[in-house]
Amino acid sequence: MVMELRQLEYFVAVAEERSFTRAAERVRISQSGVSAQIRQLERELGADLFDRSGRVTALTAAGRAALEHARATLAAASAVGHTVGEVTGLVRGRLALGMISGCTLEPLFDALAAFHQARPGIELTVREDRSDHLIEQTRTGALDAALVGLAGAAPAPDGLDACVVVRDRLVAAVPAGHPLARRGGGALLREVCEHPLVCLPAGTGLRTMIDQYCAAQEIRPTIALEASAPDALAALAIRGLAVAVMAESMIAGHRAQLTAVTITDMTVPAVLALVWRAERNPAAGELIGYCRRAFATER
Known part of the structure; x- marks a missing residue:
């Protein structure tokens, strides 16, 4: 038969x-x-x-x-x-990972290196973009996973799973002689927005948080400058062109030139999260495991 x-x-x-x-x-x-x-x-x-x-x-x-x-x-x-x-x-194929522009997180790069060593037959590509673009590309399958910024306590984006890897508070970064730096004890968002701001572009997780907080308090900030890379935000703030509103960890390499002023009424932390489709391929699942372990070690 x-x-x-x-x-x-x-x-x-x-x-x-x-x-x-x-x-x-x-x-x-x-x-x-x-x-x-x-x-x-x-x-x-x-x-x-x-x-x-x-x-x-x-x-x-x-x-x-x-x-x-x-x-x-x-x-x-x-x-x-x-x-x-x-x-x-898990032996051969392609894997596309997205990450926010200007990302310099060592744990992510450690995870990529460990994954490549374990799975050398998988072609790994990395693409930088804004968080909203990365989320949509992951949702459509153009990316297998992405490291993105989410707006505070926002849930996982529709159609995706997520794992928070970094939580960070938002601060106003200013040079030592700036009026905000001399206050001590932090400042309210309304007080920070009395000065021109330099922020990440619209569509990023941090910018979404700023926009939402300002809208809730009916504040209309003056966004004098936008930059995609954290180092660019810091460099502009150092030169006194505007107050940089950013995650505190972003100014780690500029502590000698910038003061981090806590924005006391922005209490929800900014988060970085890995996002992926639930029906991910096996290689993506393994890479996500490497990333989780790398960030857990870092913390």
Whole structure:
């Protein structure tokens, strides 16, 4: 007996749809093609599987007995394919990771290096962009995972899973002689916004937080400058061109030239998170594991 998986697939489709026409639409071949394959299967089994005499296609006793086994066979074949796919997906292939522009987080780079050493056959590409663009590209599958900024306590973006790897408070970064630096004890957002600001561009997680807080307090800040890289924000603030509103960790390399003034009424921390689709490929799942471990070690 020579029985093909496609014959079983068509048999299950007709049984579940109770119609050769709807089954043909489901498996995307002609109705005559489905009928011919079912007839061939019935000849091989030596029994009719369907009663075709009524308006609705019904299973015969032989068909009912065969249906459970047909479903089990198809499920087993799918499991074999999935298992092989997981193995080959961890040996070779491509993996696209996104990260926010200007990212200099050492744990992320450590995770990428460890992953590459463990899976040298996987071609790894990294793309920089704004958080909102990275989220959309991950949602559509153009990226397998991305490190993005989220607005404070915002939930995972629709259609994606997320893991927070860094929490950081927002500060106003100013040179030592700036009026905000001489206050001590921090400043309210309204007081910070009395000065021109330099911020990340709209669409980034940090900028979304600033915009939301300002909107809630009916503050209209003067955004004098925008820059995508944290070092550029710091450099502009050092020169007194504007007050840089940024995550405190972003000024770590500029402590000698900048003072971090706590914005006391911006209490929700900024977060960096890994995002990915729930149906990620096996290689993406392994890379996410490396990233989680690297950031956990860092903290």
